[in-house]
Amino acid sequence: MDQETKEKHMAVENAADSGSTKKPEKEKVDWFGEIKSIGVLLLAVLAFHSLVAKPFYIPSVSMMPGLLVGDRLIVSKYAYGWSWVSPTFHILPRLEGRLFGSLPERGDIVILTPKDASADWIKRVIGLPGDTVELRGGQIFLNGEPVQQEFQPDLQVPIDANSPCGQEFPGLQGVNSSGTPVCNLPILRETLPNGVSYNIIDLGPKRTDDFSPIIVPEGEVFVMGDNRDLSADSRVSMRDGGLDGPIPWENIGGRAEFITFSLDGSTTWNPLSWWGAFRSGRAGTSLRPDKTALAAQ
Numbered sequence: 439m440d441q442e443t444k445e446k447h448m449a450v451e452n453a454a455d456s457g458s459t460k461k462p463e464k465e466k467v468d469w470f471g472e473i474k475s476i477g478v479l480l481l482a483v484l485a486f487h488s489l490v491a492k493p494f495y496i497p498s499v500s501m502m503p504g505l506l507v508g509d510r511l512i513v514s515k516y517a518y519g520w521s522w523v524s525p526t527f528h529i530l531p532r533l534e535g536r537l538f539g540s541l542p543e544r545g546d547i548v549i550l551t552p553k554d555a556s557a558d559w560i561k562r563v564i565g566l567p568g569d570t571v572e573l574r575g576g577q578i579f580l581n582g583e584p585v586q587q588e589f590q591p592d593l594q595v596p597i598d599a600n601s602p603c604g605q606e607f608p609g610l611q612g613v614n615s616s617g618t619p620v621c622n623l624p625i626l627r628e629t630l631p632n633g634v635s636y637n638i639i640d641l642g643p644k645r646t647d648d649f650s651p652i653i654v655p656e657g658e659v660f661v662m663g664d665n666r667d668l669s670a671d672s673r674v675s676m677r678d679g680g681l682d683g684p685i686p687w688e689n690i691g692g693r694a695e696f697i698t699f700s701l702d703g704s705t706t707w708n709p710l711s712w713w714g715a716f717r718s719g720r721a722g723t724s725l726r727p728d729k730t731a732l733a734a735q
Contacts, residue, residue: 500663508600513692521688545634547694565660573649594620599703658684
């Protein structure tokens, strides 16, 4: 090997050695792209919640016995069309009417926004536009006809952190045959003219048991809670924290479809406590009337 060839060979080796010790350049993070991707994802989630479906948490006893504090639901947003209340965050002006709108049916459980608030409430539709709604001694009269009510055996609801019993239902505490503490709730089975049937709680004579006849205006609905004596609804004045009569149909944000899961209120920061907090038998419970049963009536 001549001197010139040897020098070229050594130069190639030196270049290879120096290249092997050179650290590769660290790839730069595209922060703008990352933020943009997260933003698109959030917008997609908000659009789904606003237009298709969203979760809902039951915060009060007003819809017992069917819905318990701690229940998580799925609410369909498209059931009655869309209005100012449809977006997850109620940022639109309160405009009249709905896009592709349709009225709820009697007996539907709906999410609504009161006339003077922005929080979401949950109630059952009782009266539709043109209906005359009246209450006498706790019984609903629709267009002059009494809504059927039948006494049922007391419902035994297990007492837990989300259903303490004593606070809302004093004197109704007891134990079941297994020795488990329960709330013994007095139940009536109510059936609307269209065949929709559901249980309500009746604690005896209360101020809200009587309501003078009212004709539901066009474009509005009359709603009530199933826990009749502990529900601020269309029977209750705004001054007393109620809805002050029928509500505009554009204030309805969606229809409750089914329960996804329910928690008894015993969860802590420890994940090991989460599994034990699930109430059994509530996941998947439908909140829609049985159409087959209705058709048979």
